[in-house]
Amino acid sequence: MKCRMCGGKAVIKLPAHNIGLCSECLILFLRRRVERTIKRLRLLSPGEKILVAISGGKDSLSLWDLLLELGYEAEGLYIDLGIGDYSQKSEEKAVGFAQKRGVGLQIVRVKEHFRGLGIPEIARRAGRAPCSVCGLVKRYLMNQAGKKGGFDVIATGHNLDDEVSFLLSNLLSWQRESLARQAPSLPDRQSLLRKVKPLVLCSEREMAAYAFVRGIDYILDECPYSQGSTSLRYKSVLNKLEEHSPGTKLHFYQGFLKNRSLLKMTGEEPELHPCEGCGYLTPAQICSFCRLRERVLQKV
């Protein structure tokens, strides 16, 4: 198979785009794709100070790499979730990338906010699933770090597979509020920094290939709590459909972007007020982070 762009020997086939590419052109292809995603979906403006949420995995590190290559001022934020070995290894990858590239990396530790407790212990004490607690805590700490550091926007490495599995889950249960919030760009509102997802049109497989050809050293392990998660089930189901009809995921997501406003799924978000505890915007009196902290720390 020949590379569609340079005619050289292709090393990867991208069935969704019906092309093969060599390593060099794959990098160019994905860089252009992300550049266009940013432009068309108006995700970032030149000169903005970006905080990239880094997990140590292929998506977030590749995103950081891509943003730097595209000339953006992008600093990293690593949140230490306190999930034993997994968190330690992830941190090493994040630190390794930052050192190699000579870019800034902030580290925030969940344990410092929860008197020595990590996500697994917090979840246990709260009687909630680790993934739900983790999402809540990450969103909060990410926003806090971004605000404190004077950043304009937070960028996360959510890829096409993440987005379509979330979309499918939301559509199967008709979670209209979640559908309304599911966007490649969430605007800033008072205490909430703007959030963008520049990789929404790049598949998981494409990002793994990008990280590989760019020599990015990332953590291969999945989070130990992700096993058997519903999002993995939705991903596997969508992969099955994609296998038979390449491009299914991309069309599904692009169709969603196109029809979002038509379907009036926007503007359905609940009204937000500053939390009485910390000032973070919330639909309740006390935000869910403060409520979680209070509940969990009472028991310490």
Next chain:
Amino acid sequence: MKCRMCGGKAVIKLPAHNIGLCSECLILFLRRRVERTIKRLRLLSPGEKILVAISGGKDSLSLWDLLLELGYEAEGLYIDLGIGDYSQKSEEKAVGFAQKRGVGLQIVRVKEHFRGLGIPEIARRAGRAPCSVCGLVKRYLMNQAGKKGGFDVIATGHNLDDEVSFLLSNLLSWQRESLARQAPSLPDRQSLLRKVKPLVLCSEREMAAYAFVRGIDYILDECPYSQGSTSLRYKSVLNKLEEHSPGTKLHFYQGFLKNRSLLKMTGEEPELHPCEGCGYLTPAQICSFCRLRERVLQKV
């Protein structure tokens, strides 16, 4: 396991409803379910003359049985598609049911409308997939028979699995026109008879169990052209999700019914005019049935 309704020995477990039922109560349960579906979705009124589209399979024969049991005046329509052995066996089942129950069954033969050609030959000559040609021809002949016979409404045996697989397919590709047309009840419009689907809230498995306990003799073979069809792929994917979260299909479909109007997916249908050839309503000048006939018969 005990029957939830009578306390006797259950013979079937319905995980989506989290109950087990004995044979007798399964019949009652599904009869009530269909009765409520008809009432809540306003599908039929007492005294209406119903034409039931009969394929010879479990769904259509069970629907016919259910409508008769519920006291409706329901005649059958069998369309002989001209698919060799499969069509012959199907017809025997349809005729067998009608004779056993002493109810009227009309038989319409595709070959009589296409100078001796059945669906496989029509599809080949038209250069189209058999399923797409079959759907078109069946819709047309069904409507024609209903109109000629002075019926008020056509009832089809589409079950929950059929509807959610179609819904998933429509959502994955954001077919808004198809979504707008996907309803348990399509109103009548001039030349188009009203169509209803009273089994939309009953799963394929429930209908198979109903046919079994009611002793309905139906054709077990699937249509030879359905193998590898996309709808079977969507069904298998949804079955996988249902297995992990019983009730997924039902919530998906009920959520769709609830959100259809909110999402403004209604009112998106194209404008229809009478076909210049036959008077059937169509968005074009000549309806697709007349165009198909013309194209195929030119080559005979």
